Amino acid sequence: MKKWVLAFGGVILAMGGTLAARTAMFTPEAVADGSAVKVGVAPSFDVQQAAQHLGEAVRFQTVSNQDPAQNKVEEWDKLHAWLVSTYPKAHAVMRREVLGKTLIYTWPGSDPAAQPIIVMAHQDVVPVTPGTEQDWKHQPFAGEIAEGAVWGRGSIDDKGSLVALFEALEAMAGQGFKPKRTIYLVSGHDEEVGGSGAEAAAKVLATRKVKALFTIDEGGLITTDTPMINGPAMMIGVAEKGYVTLRVTAPAEGGHSSAPPKELGSVNLAKAVVAIHQNQFPLELRGPTAQMVEVLAGKAGGINKLAAANRWLFGPMIVGKMAEAPASAALLHTTIAPTMLEGSPKENVLPQSANALINYRIAPWDSSAKVLERARASVAALPVKVDFTERPPREPTPVSSATSLGWQMIVASAQAGHQGLIASPYLVVAGTDSRSMAPVSDDVYRFQAISLATTEIKMIHGTNEHMTLTNLESLIGFYARLMVTAAG
Numbered sequence: 001m002k003k004w005v006l007a008f009g010g011v012i013l014a015m016g017g018t019l020a021a022r023t024a025m026f027t028p029e030a031v032a033d034g035s036a037v038k039v040g041v042a043p044s045f046d047v048q049q050a051a052q053h054l055g056e057a058v059r060f061q062t063v064s065n066q067d068p069a070q071n072k073v074e075e076w077d078k079l080h081a082w083l084v085s086t087y088p089k090a091h092a093v094m095r096r097e098v099l100g101k102t103l104i105y106t107w108p109g110s111d112p113a114a115q116p117i118i119v120m121a122h123q124d125v126v127p128v129t130p131g132t133e134q135d136w137k138h139q140p141f142a143g144e145i146a147e148g149a150v151w152g153r154g155s156i157d158d159k160g161s162l163v164a165l166f167e168a169l170e171a172m173a174g175q176g177f178k179p180k181r182t183i184y185l186v187s188g189h190d191e192e193v194g195g196s197g198a199e200a201a202a203k204v205l206a207t208r209k210v211k212a213l214f215t216i217d218e219g220g221l222i223t224t225d226t227p228m229i230n231g232p233a234m235m236i237g238v239a240e241k242g243y244v245t246l247r248v249t250a251p252a253e254g255g256h257s258s259a260p261p262k263e264l265g266s267v268n269l270a271k272a273v274v275a276i277h278q279n280q281f282p283l284e285l286r287g288p289t290a291q292m293v294e295v296l297a298g299k300a301g302g303i304n305k306l307a308a309a310n311r312w313l314f315g316p317m318i319v320g321k322m323a324e325a326p327a328s329a330a331l332l333h334t335t336i337a338p339t340m341l342e343g344s345p346k347e348n349v350l351p352q353s354a355n356a357l358i359n360y361r362i363a364p365w366d367s368s369a370k371v372l373e374r375a376r377a378s379v380a381a382l383p384v385k386v387d388f389t390e391r392p393p394r395e396p397t398p399v400s401s402a403t404s405l406g407w408q409m410i411v412a413s414a415q416a417g418h419q420g421l422i423a424s425p426y427l428v429v430a431g432t433d434s435r436s437m438a439p440v441s442d443d444v445y446r447f448q449a450i451s452l453a454t455t456e457i458k459m460i461h462g463t464n465e466h467m468t469l470t471n472l473e474s475l476i477g478f479y480a481r482l483m484v485t486a487a488g
């Protein structure tokens with residue numbers, strides 16, 4: 001007995017030593033900071049005037065409706081003309097191409113051997129949800145400046161970035177900046193409904209054999225109350241989940257509901273949906289999410305750092321904790337969301353066919369083929385069919401490097417405006433136009449240099465979207481420093 005206790009104690013001691021040693025030596029793997037980059041001096045700009053400009057941009061109702069027939073196409077033309085007249089110096093140095101309603105600008109660099117960079121911001125906005133108009137403190141398309149902010153739909157997503165990029169470019173051109181690397185600005189017209197414009201722009205760049213050093217688009221920001229550290233961190237999207245919807249169909253005979261047969265399509269469909277949903281993809285701490293946990297835990301210190309440094313032991317505990325909230329659980333696996341179910345059109349009629357749509361967001365290590373295979377395996381014993389819908393699947397993007405020169409330039413350019421801010425890789429669960437740039441860019445990053453608390457993020461696509469002047473100034477300064485640093 002005594003011997004056993006001694007041996008056990010020895011194991012614990014040895015383990016404790018290992019834990020402590022690993023924690024002490026812990027640094028997040030494969031995540032660089034910005035200390036190796038010398039940040040260029042950004043040209044000065046006028047934030048008050050920029051706010052006026054953003055207000056003007058918000059007034060163009062470039063709303064992407066689900067039904068494109070409802071879109072006011074002339075609003076895009078008006079926005080284009082406004083850009084030309086508002087930013088004459090930028091337009092004097094850049095070549096402008098119009099691809100449908102999508103814009104490609106090229107500011108040619110002096111060194112043809114240097115890899116170009118791509119900056120992105122889309123023109124369209126989501127509609128204001130009917131019935132919520134009166135909840136806005138300032139009308140969604142009035143572009144008012146009040147309470148230290150520019151208010152309206154698109155003031156952040158993504159006219160905030162579009163205007164900030166042009167303010168930076170106008171200031172750079174005005175102060176005689178000459179880029180060494182070519183700068184491409186790609187502004188998609190339909191990001192909110194699929195991003196066909198950015199896709200077409202990427203094809204044009206591919207025919208020109210463009211291979212950019214990096215692309216920067218929306219998709220991450222500075223969260224001021226970041227989990228684990230309860231403070232600010234720049235969350236830079238290094239990958240986007242894929243997207244696919246499956247249709248499950250259960251054939252049925254139909255007929256009067258007063259004499260139902262033993263086997264019902266509606267019941268088979270219900271069983272199939274449950275079977276698919278119960279066969280969840282495993283929760284895994286890997287890829288960008290693992291990097292994120294390491295960076296944040298390293299900063300947090302204490303028990304968090306101990307756990308992150310010893311994932312061989314505490315990995316399941318971290319996964320369990322993250323799985324408690326839907327937002328963090330989504331970072332750990334491919335999600336399964338049954339969204340639309342359809343049976344008969346009347347309460348006393350049996351369905352002739354019952355079907356369900358199941359929406360998936362695919363983790364970087366999975367694929368649409370794996371999704372279909374898993375769903376079919378889940379319902380193998382049921383008389384149902386599972387297929388992709390007409391909308392083609394979108395695979396997850398490649399994962400961009402968190403040590404590349406582009407990454408370091410982005411981090412350093414943001415840190416120059418926010419001293420001591422830590423940078424973390426991040427898996428973007430939504431979609432952005434930048435996914436189309438993977439073939440023409442070594443790395444693709446998703447980050448807006450604006451600071452928001454978790455509770456404020458819902459105003460994007462929600463009610464009372466507004467860009468504070470502090471955030472607008474941060475965003476312009478960031479883009480200007482980044483372009484001067486990368487292309488100078």
Ligand SMILES: [Zn+2]
Pocket residue numbers: 122157158191218
């Ligand atoms: Zn957006």
